[in-house]
Amino acid sequence: MSTAHAEHEHHGAPSGLSRWLFTTNHKDIGTLYLWFSFAMLLVGGSFAMVIRLELLQPGMQWVDPNFFNSMTTMHGLIMVFGAIMPAFVGLANWLIPMMIGAPDMALPRMNNWSFWILPFAGTMLLSTMFMDGGGPNFGWTFYAPLSTTYAPASTDFFIFAVHMLGFSSIMGSINVIATIMNMRAPGMTLMKMPLFVWTWLITAFLLIAVMPVLAGAVTMMLTDRNFGTSFFDAAGGGDPVLFQHVFWFFGHPEVYIMILPAFGVVSQIIPTFARKKLFGYSSMVYATASIAFLSFIVWAHHMFTVGMPVAGELFFMYATVLIAVPTGVKVFNWVATMWQGSMTFELPMKWALAFVILFTIGGFSGLMLGIAPVDFQYHDTYFVVAHFHYVLVTGALFSIIAAVYYWLPKWTGHMYSETLGNWHFWCSVIFVNITFFPQHFLGLAGMPRRIPDYNAAFADFNFMSSIGAFGFGLSQLLFLALIIKCIKGGEKATDEVWEGAEGLEWTIPSPAPYHTFAEAPEVK
Amino acid sequence: MNEERQKANKRTAGKLSLAAVAMVVFALFGLPALYTLICDLTGLGGRTGRIEKEQALAEKPDTTRLVKIEFDANVNADLPWEFRPLTRRVEVHPGEVTTVSYYAKNLSNRTIVGQAIPAVTPFKVAKYFNKTECFCFSQQKFGPGEDKEMPLRFIVDPDLPKNVNTITLSYTFFDTKQSGVEEEPAKAGNATPQ
Numbered sequence: 027m028s029t030a031h032a033e034h035e036h037h038g039a040p041s042g043l044s045r046w047l048f049t050t051n052h053k054d055i056g057t058l059y060l061w062f063s064f065a066m067l068l069v070g071g072s073f074a075m076v077i078r079l080e081l082l083q084p085g086m087q088w089v090d091p092n093f094f095n096s097m098t099t100m101h102g103l104i105m106v107f108g109a110i111m112p113a114f115v116g117l118a119n120w121l122i123p124m125m126i127g128a129p130d131m132a133l134p135r136m137n138n139w140s141f142w143i144l145p146f147a148g149t150m151l152l153s154t155m156f157m158d159g160g161g162p163n164f165g166w167t168f169y170a171p172l173s174t175t176y177a178p179a180s181t182d183f184f185i186f187a188v189h190m191l192g193f194s195s196i197m198g199s200i201n202v203i204a205t206i207m208n209m210r211a212p213g214m215t216l217m218k219m220p221l222f223v224w225t226w227l228i229t230a231f232l233l234i235a236v237m238p239v240l241a242g243a244v245t246m247m248l249t250d251r252n253f254g255t256s257f258f259d260a261a262g263g264g265d266p267v268l269f270q271h272v273f274w275f276f277g278h279p280e281v282y283i284m285i286l287p288a289f290g291v292v293s294q295i296i297p298t299f300a301r302k303k304l305f306g307y308s309s310m311v312y313a314t315a316s317i318a319f320l321s322f323i324v325w326a327h328h329m330f331t332v333g334m335p336v337a338g339e340l341f342f343m344y345a346t347v348l349i350a351v352p353t354g355v356k357v358f359n360w361v362a363t364m365w366q367g368s369m370t371f372e373l374p375m376k377w378a379l380a381f382v383i384l385f386t387i388g389g390f391s392g393l394m395l396g397i398a399p400v401d402f403q404y405h406d407t408y409f410v411v412a413h414f415h416y417v418l419v420t421g422a423l424f425s426i427i428a429a430v431y432y433w434l435p436k437w438t439g440h441m442y443s444e445t446l447g448n449w450h451f452w453c454s455v456i457f458v459n460i461t462f463f464p465q466h467f468l469g470l471a472g473m474p475r476r477i478p479d480y481n482a483a484f485a486d487f488n489f490m491s492s493i494g495a496f497g498f499g500l501s502q503l504l505f506l507a508l509i510i511k512c513i514k515g516g517e518k519a520t521d522e523v524w525e526g527a528e529g530l531e532w533t534i535p536s537p538a539p540y541h542t543f544a545e546a547p548e549v550k
Numbered sequence: 551m552n553e554e555r556q557k558a559n560k561r562t563a564g565k566l567s568l569a570a571v572a573m574v575v576f577a578l579f580g581l582p583a584l585y586t587l588i589c590d591l592t593g594l595g596g597r598t599g600r601i602e603k604e605q606a607l608a609e610k611p612d613t614t615r616l617v618k619i620e621f622d623a624n625v626n627a628d629l630p631w632e633f634r635p636l637t638r639r640v641e642v643h644p645g646e647v648t649t650v651s652y653y654a655k656n657l658s659n660r661t662i663v664g665q666a667i668p669a670v671t672p673f674k675v676a677k678y679f680n681k682t683e684c685f686c687f688s689q690q691k692f693g694p695g696e697d698k699e700m701p702l703r704f705i706v707d708p709d710l711p712k713n714v715n716t717i718t719l720s721y722t723f724f725d726t727k728q729s730g731v732e733e734e735p736a737k738a739g740n741a742t743p744q
Contacts, residue, residue, distance in 0.1 A: 132559040132562070132563075133559055133560075133563055136563070196567075196570050199566070200562070200563050200566040200567065200570075201563075203562060203566060204558075204559045204562040204563055204566070207558075207562055208555055208558045208559050208562060209555065209559075234566055234569055234570050234573070235569075235573055236573075237570070238570050238571070238572075238573035238574040238576075238577055239573060239574075239576075239577040239581070241574055241577070242573075242574055242576075242577025242578045242581070243577065245574075245578060246578065246582075257582055259724075260667050260722070260724060262665070262724075262726065263665070263667075264582075265585070265589075268581075268582060268585045271581070271585060272577065272581050272582075275581070333673075335592070335673065335674065
């Protein structure tokens with residue numbers, strides 16, 4: 027960095043709308059990503075409310091079955107591609123340059139592109155709900171032939187939206203990798219990087235490997251629907267089962283894309299509030315890499331009931347259960363970090379602890395599902411729904427919320443309201459369990475997922491689950507209020523913010539200036 | 551940002567973009583081809599084999615055992631055809647060339663091109679079930695009300711595992727939608743799974 031150049035860069039943020047439209051600043055883009063994903067969280071959450079409203083009581087009361095189907099579909103798509111993934115990209119944008127001592131992301135202009143594609147893709151996806159024949163109604167996994175032969179006309183818009191989301195993710199990942207590989211401050215060796223940076227590096231490689239596969243899958247759907255190919259159509263020599271293989275070859279790494287950065291966040295937070303160094307740093311790195319590798323060879327565990335030779339069932343079962351080993355290493359390391367630490371329970375720590383406990387419950391139900399012979403009972407029941415909500419809501423989402431509580435003072439320069447935050451935490455953690463824990467029992471008793479009506483025998487647990495869902499949904503409005511309040515004002519945050527915090531991002535002032543590390547910091 | 555770093559960033563971005571493009575190509579062309587290859591090699595999904603007539607005749611029948619072959623026929627819901635085997639069941643020696651017939655009739659008043667898709671159960675014997683002649687090798691064109699008897703010549707590989715006594719061969723006829731005279735199927739509107 028030449029000094030003349032540095033002089034020029036020491037200005038503040040431009041004002042007005044064009045600041046946000048044309049920004050190439052990693053902090054601005056991080057903020058945009060985070061607000062976008064929060065908006066999508068509320069949209070996808072309101073779809074969940076419709077689902078739970080219909081399931082509050084047995085019988086059909088509020089929506090017709092086709093609309094119910096498009097609600098389950100859109101809820102899944104919006105939450106995965108609109109809320110969780112962009113939120114992690116937002117965190118990456120804000121934090122990775124500050125953590126490795128870089129002035130910005132490697133390719134700032136492309137960064138602007140990767141964000142601004144998103145609102146258009148999201149709008150296109152949501153607009154399908156208003157088209158003739160309704161929105162996509164085939165579930166977020168869009169299995170052929172439901173998504174090809176029997177799908178509504180709006181599916182072509184859904185396909186294009188997925189293409190755009192894929193572009194955005196791939197550009198974002200390229201940026202993350204280029205930043206981490208080329209922009210680290212002198213002395214910041216790979217094995218000195220904060221774990222959040224490590225998990226994002228591995229996640230970005232996963233994204234570049236599998237988002238193109240998703241794009242390929244929807245492209246095959248597109249040509250099957252409109253251009254006379256028969257990739258998934260038996261009549262033309264294709265096979266619908268091929269779709270499931272291609273989808274899950276993307277889909278399984280995808281679930282780790284949504285959880286690896288969460289591991290990174292928690293690995294930043296727990297050492298701070300336990301006032302100890304992270305236990306087993308290098309084993310954390312290797313565990314993350316092993317999980318990423320294993321994620322490529324377990325996809326068919328989503329398809330045990332589709333029909334597979336016994337050898338296939340055995341292979342995918344053992345490979346799946348093997349993932350418990352590196353994941354166990356991680357949970358062990360978090361617990362060992364806390365062991366004999368002088369722990370305090372500020373809000374980020376509360377959320378991180380809730381993550382460790384509740385994510386582990388989701389991991390255990392995942393183990394149960396991974397065992398092929400018993401999966402035949404759980405397949406496509408509410409047990410699966412309970413499992414993936416434990417890993418995605420109390421896993422991925424909780425870690426994102428923990429991250430916001432942890433870094434919000436650094437972003438805004440203000441401490442948030444502790445009272446409001448405690449209300450948010452306790453309401454969320456109680457209601458989320460009321461929502462999803464009974465779904466385990468519903469699934470074991472045989473209630474199928476994605477069906478708007480159910481046997482009266484399932485009424486009580488469904489009632490509980492719906493009440494919990496309404497409570498959990500409303501609790502997130504407290505979060506919104508807390509964030510807005512914190513942006514507007516509050517107690518001044520110190521540079522270090524947290525007593526035990528370590529890392530380059532805590533060495534810069536709070537709020538973080540518009541440009542940081544124009545001069546690379548010294549890393550010991 | 552200094553020049554050198556910018557160059558490095560562009561290089562990294564270029565390489566990674568290439569990787570992404572390569573993965574798209576792999577997904578679009580590699581994965582379906584790989585899937586078909588694995589299915590053909592292992593007989594997964596009940597894919598049957600096809601061999602030449604001379605090769606089949608050269609096999610020596612294993613007269614010490616008899617295998618029961620059952621024939622089944624289905625018509626996809628979109629296709630207004632009648633379709634059934636003329637022989638429900640035969641007993642054959644492995645290695646012996648056998649011919650049976652299927653009957654199909656176009657019940658509609660338009661020309662339809664159909665394609666039959668075979669499936670063999672149990673899956674693991676699919677690779678031991680070979681055909682030298684089959685109506686499923688090509689698309690079948692039926693005029694309005696036309697009917698046909700269609701031959702099927704097959705041979706069971708003498709290496710068939712000893713514990714297999716019954717093989718079921720099932721065909722499903724699909725509309726290839728290539729007749730050109732039918733109206734566009736309604737894609738709009740609520741999907742009604744059948």
